[in-house]
Amino acid sequence: MRNPWFWLLVLAGLTACNAEQSTLHVFGAEARAVRQMALLLTIGAAVIVTIMTVLYVRAVRAPEGKLSHDRGMRMVLWMGAIGPTLILTALLIYALPAMRPRATAPGDLVVRVDGEQFWWRVAYDPAGDLSPLLSANEVRIPVGRTVVFELTARDVIHSFWIPGLAGKMDMIPGRTNRLVVQAEKSGRYRGVCAEFCGLSHALMAFDVIAMDATDFDAWLRRSRAASAGAIASRGETLFDAHGCGGCHAIRGTSHDARIGPDLSRFGERRTMGAGIMPPTSANIASFIRAPQDAKPGARMPAFPQISAADAQAIAQYLKGLK
Template identity: 75%
Template sequence: MRNPWLWTILLLGLGACNAQQSALHVFGAEARQVREMAILLTIGAAIIVTVMVLIYVRALRAPEGALSHRSGMRIILWLGAIGPALILGALLLYALPAMRPRETAPGDLTIRVEGEQFWWRVAYGASRAGPGLVSANEIRLPVGRTVILELGAQDVIHSFWIPGLAGKMDMIPGRTNRLVVRAEKAGRFRGVCAEFCGLSHALMAFDVIAMNPADFDAWLAGARGAGKGLVPSRGQSLFDAHGCGACHAIRGTAHDAAIGPDLSRFGQRRTLGAGILPPTTANIAAFIRAPQIAKPGARMPAYPQLSEQEAIAIAHYLEGLK
């Protein structure tokens, strides 16, 4: 290995590649267009830079007096002004049509996503008639269907970004921004907040699960019926006794608060605390007793009065919500 520094830089660059969260590993139509535009813009810039470098090298090697003032000005005009303007103008004409928002139809699925400090509230089919199916920190999309994402915020400005699906869009309190997307490939991906919003800004990710349309329809129907047949347990009694239902909703119970994340079907989620921890029993119990350790600035109060066994009992109850 003649140049260890070069290999080190290359390995570090490869380590940054991530199929779940990458603007180059796309699974949506909008992100695919963005990637194509980025590649073309890079090629255009490379052509301009290469031509200018070649002119510079030739000028250095040319004998004195080989280039007259008139010839030099002509080269500057064509290769320094007109040429780059034509290339950049062509790239702009190519990019403008791709900037138009995707067309929607009345029957398209609408998903309301609101940024919180520091998690994500998700509602499927939200409308004036009601909030629809409410979830948290996870967005499921049917492949091949147009989906309207209505983006808002409750506290501060957030930035909604699923790199492999579409570009970034701000989430502003008191305002609703619309992002129209279409997933083209099934899989599990990742979204993040792309604008500083507080102490745990870097600790609020979410899962994006693109599903085959039939599987999505089955999941949505099952999710709407969540909470049926819940078996009473010690964990549920502790959950009720310590007032957890004052902030969290669980379908099929008397708890319907909307301060914190909806915990219905919590047992199916693949992460805890908005993408920061695996949802093991120990992690859930520790998060219940002291959430600020894992997520500084979180608004969820700590419960140090709970014993470790009591917190584990509540964790088992939450794991069973499927």
């Protein structure tokens, strides 16, 4: 088939074939319900369009005198008014209950996510008995359990969206919105900001890791108990000397700042810079010296005075934080 329009439609359809970030490749109960609702609404719309097309063709092609005024009015009434109304009413009756948020319980996991320009501040169980476990640009959730995301922003409006898990939710400064979700299968996925928030809006993603509930509990305990270790290194000394601890926190050290992302367990992360590049030593060193080159508009100051060798030493130190 050589019709270019056919291949254009094929290519357009392939844009949705991404298991990492796709509204069609779902791993959450809410996204599955949305996909099912969208499918039924599409079928309903197709049925209505078909009815209207048949009505139009019948009216235009009917031989003269065969279609009387009364018969034509009955066709318009049933096929153009009553039929579509019944279909739309049925879809509305189906959709309204499906729009109710998932019920929560006092023991559900709470994850607070703050949108920043241009990264994500994450805190697990911020109101629990233990101190919250802090992270950045990565969200881990247990499969089969209800999770409550508390979403807000510190600068401008952002939008929290994990396509395969649930719908979008705005993050508004001064207000906390709640998004209740439940993952149905494990895997590594991708979330994004869906609201234009500045120069690097398109460079603001995060990893979503859905884990078996037992593995998640073990990870949570291990992460709470983890520390940076007692082995001193040149990179750690340089990290202190250049004032990096004035913005970044590292669990198990004296650094407890909350201006920039928490760097505890940085070495476990698959990406850096909010999902824009792999955390290689070269990328980390380059980002330290000139973050604006990788992420325009980022609030992290540049450190061109740090030599390439020193930046590499700091990078190696950060890669070892696990």
